[in-house]
Amino acid sequence: MESDPTQITHDFPPFFRVHSTGHIERYITHDFKPPLRPPLPPPNPPIPPQTPLIFYTHGGGFSIESAFSSTYHRLLNSLASLSRSLIVSVDYRLAPEHPIPACYEDSFAALKWLHDSSPSDPWIADHADLRRVYLAGDSAGANIAHNTLVRARSEGGFGIGFAGLILVHPFFGIGKADRLWDYICPGSGGVDDPRLHPMAHPGLMAGLGCGRVLICVAEKDFLRSRGLGYYRSLKESGWNGVVEMFETSGEPHVFHLLDPTCANAAALLTRIVEFVNSGVRVLSSV
Incomplete structure (x- = not known):
């Protein structure tokens, strides 16, 4: 009805x-894609003993999707296989039932779990190099990844080496009015809230706690200008790192999730894999 x-x-x-x-x-x-039971047989060639770890946060306007959906299950399986990386896929409480900052709190708690569980979790203990952790996400998940890194930096990093930040079609507001943000984040600082619009806070950008950043935008994405603005602001902030830009022509927002088999989706995934595998510089490690 x-x-x-x-x-x-x-x-x-x-x-x-x-x-x-x-x-x-x-x-x-x-939908819900449960973990494989029993697990798959060991990959061939086997996973290296110390491999990068990608800490990935899903998108969806802070209010839809899940780390357990087939959309992200498929994407991150491909990313793990191509990059030979271990991936922690972050689930978080959704707005509006759980207003912001619930998503940020959950992501940060997951990052702390990553560090605290590393001696006991066999996959992390045997394979993850916590000196090479990449925070990544798409759309609202890219926003959460950025804010998780900012908070981790402010709290000392607790022993994790942040090798890079990967922002895919990041959501950093849409301009002078953002009804969604105002509704799901009551009492916020409005459109210039540093969590929504870090570009309005140069000092915050300058203190970003990693050595490399990859920003991916799409030509027809309604959020393209904000991704480009983040790129320019980071370059001009005095931040001591390397920022890279990758743009896909002719595509809309999160096209790679909507059509994961298209050539542009494959090219986007390849660029992310190259970023992960091409550098090991760590700026923040405590």
């Missing part, structure tokens, strides 16, 4: 709308 539009109090397509009863109705729901 279709919803009665007179009973909708807030509407944020393509993410969710809110009924007068408080019921949250999402436009897009995700």
